[in-house]
Amino acid sequence: MLDAATQGQLASYFERISQPIALIASLDDSAGAADIRELLTEIAAIAPDKITARFDGNFARKPSFQITRVGHDMGVHFAALPMGHEFTSLLLALLWAGGHPPKVEPEVIEQIKALDGDYDFTTWMSLTCHNCPDVVQALNLMAVLNPRVRHVAIDGGMFQAEVEARQIMAVPKTELGGADFASGRIELKEILAKIDTGAAAKEAAKLTEKAPYEVLIIGGGPAGAAAAVYAARKGIRTGIVAERFGGQTMDTLGIENFISVLETEGPKFAAALEAHVRHYGVDVITLQRVAKIEPAAQPGGYATVLLENGAVLKGRTVILATGARWRNMNVPGEAEYRTKGVAYCPHCDGPLFKGKDVAVIGGGNSGVEAAIDLAGVVKSVTLLEFADQLKADQVLVDKLKSMPNVTIHVNAQTTEVVGDGQKMTGLRFKDRVSGTEQQLGLAGVFVQIGLVPNTEFLKGTVELSRFGEIVVDAKCHTNVPGIFGAGDVTTVPYKQIIIATGEGAKAALSAFDYLIRTPSAA
Template sequence: MLDVATQSQLRAYFERITRPIELVASLDDRPASAEMRELLDELAELAPSKIHVRHDGQDTRRPSFSVQPVGVDLGVRFAAIPMGHEFTSLVLALLQAGGHPPKVEAEVIEQIQALEGDFVFETYMSLTCHNCPDVVQALNLMAVLNPRVRHVAIDGGLYQAEIEERQIMGVPSVYLNGQPFGTGRMELAEILAKVDTGAAARDAARLADKAPYDMLVIGGGPAGAAAAIYAARKGIRTGVVAERFGGQVLDTLAIENFISVKETEGPKFAAALEQHVRTYDVDIMNNQRAEKLVPASQPGGLVEVQLANGASLKSRSIVISTGARWRNVNVPGEAEYKNKGVAYCPHCDGPLFKGKRVAVIGGGNSGVEAAIDLAGVVEHVTLLEFADALRADAVLVNKLNSLPNVVVHTRAQTTEITGDGQKVNGLSYTDRATGEKHHVALEGVFVQIGLVPNTEWLKGVIELSRFGEIVVDAKGQTSVPGVFAAGDVTTVPFKQIIIATGDGAKAALGAFDHLIRTPVPA
């Protein structure tokens, strides 16, 4: 099952194993069991003195196998043949079970080891899911470090009966002690925050002791990362507060329009952003949400940012880059098929649907522009608008009407996005004029009903546009002295990754210019 190049790489990795491990398989007569046996035997052949295979496992899920030091029940199990995106999860489990230290901060390791209680996690995943490995790897690590944590990664394709019984329509889906725990991409810190009840209080106490910053960046997406790098290169004390480093990029499947990077995936791009920021002396405070901004009481004074956990941070200047989120249509199927046919950025994801049939929900400028853009790539576009007529500019509507592979339905209320459990296969809508119900067979749905800037916490403090975006000048300055903003959260047009990075750099330079021109109060 493993090609020559992969075998060579694995031999090098397995040199890092410091204690022998065994793979204990629970098998049956299904073809999948034969595939699992073949994979495990191949792995053992690559490091016969370090990896041993047993076929006498007693787990009720068959086929499945555990990864553990010889004679030790570690609590890491795969009810799957972990190839595809999950192959990295398997390799990391082998190395960590074999004693190779994980690349995690010492304080995180201590937090995992100190967890009290018994935790049995089950993760339903797909081998083609690019968000699933982060969850699987985080929970496997917790099981390696704490004997009271157990985790099994379950391939939904092998265990359809469980999928149907638990009515799972999206992956990753995590259960804890038999109850739903979470769905979608989750990082290790997010999982720990949910199971460690004292984490928030400890975080608040730790953050409250931090000295004021020269520049504090709120948000860890492309704009925030760029701002942090530019600030740190000036030699000033810089901090970043982010709910999740990478922001909306983490939810992007493919990126093919960031100049100089031919193609990449959102999670890889986000990881590169964080790695770049960490090469500088930047204090990154991840998994923290800002809830209130308190302007400085005097010119040149400290601006205060209050966090959800009760802590407060202060800084001489602020760069807000909290981004925006796609406005959801909020119908059944939208969340389940996000990144599996449901998309929000035609510039980014449109090429993935080349030669296929898609729908666009929304008849404003963004929706009509998306339909025009997609019409040059896909086989057919169906545009649905809730109102009686399209709301886009006349020139755009005229262009749209000239395209032979576009059909427009006004007075159309989207009621459901349908799929086969793995990907989108259609869309249902109701004609508001007649009440008649329709279903359109297609492979993709682009939701284009606008963006929602993440500015709820700033209302009444900073000037916002009628769309809720932060109003900024040419340097990124907001209506509050010392507070700058960048990226999708602002009034800057064209919400694109490459524009956000430049915007973040500009705001940081603007904030630095403010610092050197503003006297510090005694």
């Protein structure tokens, strides 16, 4: 299962293991169980003095296996063959269980160890989901560090009957003690904030004590990252506050049009952005949402940025780079059946609809690419486009039309998501030319119809366009002195990663120009 190159790489990693590990499997007669047996056997053979594999486990869910330190009972379990995006999760669990220290702040490690209570987590994931590993790795680390934390990562494709019985239609989905805990990507500090109730107040007080910034950037996508790098290189105090680093790139699987980078994946690109920013000593604050901005009372003064957790940050200049999010259809049933058939990430959730009928809404590049990807997994794909023709690149349209299990409807207006109260069962749409209505029986629909700028918190603060975008000039100035805008959140046309990075650089240079021309009023 593991080729020679991979085995060689693992051998070098396993040199970091200082304490013996046991892999304990509980198998059945399924093909998945045979694959797990083969994988664990090969891993143990790479470092037999440090890793042993046993197949006498008696776990409730089969096939599955546990990773534990010999003499301990660590709560790290995989009900999966952790390959694909989850192979890194497997490797890290092995290293952590073997005593290799995680790359996590010491105070976070101490917070995990000090958790008082029993926590039994379950994560439903798919091996093609690029957001799932963050959740799996965070919970695995907690299970390694604290014996009262248990975690099992379940591949929805391997346990499809269980997925259907529990009506799980979007991953990652996390349960705590059998109850819903989180849907979608959630990071380690977010998990701790939800279960350690005193952590949020402590974090807010800690952030409020931070010294004011010369440039304070809101948003951690390509625009925010570029702004941070350009500002920090000027030698001025720079901070960046974001809900998550990487922005939309975290939800993008393939990136093939960022000049000089032939191809990469979104999460890898996001990690490179963050590494570049941290290289210049930028103060990076993540997992925080901004509630309000109060502009400086006079030129050269400090703007005040209020966070939702109650913290207060200050900056002589502020760069708004909050990006955009997927646009909703805004039809009856969409909100009711979100994560119950209504989905937005075909790479993450596509495997959950294997062998089923689905639809894609949107005929642009994103929609057509989603339909092409899904056609290789599901039974059939119906693509609905509101306009009279598909707007995607011709090469993509030609590829889509060549696929035998794809049906295309143009001039199609989606009117309702239909369901049985528990999950989505179909979709209604109207032909905009004839006026006739149709209903499709579907297990899922993937919405790919563009973006909405993240500017709700800015209403009344800076000028916004009728589409909600921040109005900026050629140098990224807003209508408020000292506040600048960059990237997809602004009126700059063509929402592309490379354009966002350029705009972020411009915004930082304009902010620096403002600083050197405006005497400080502090």
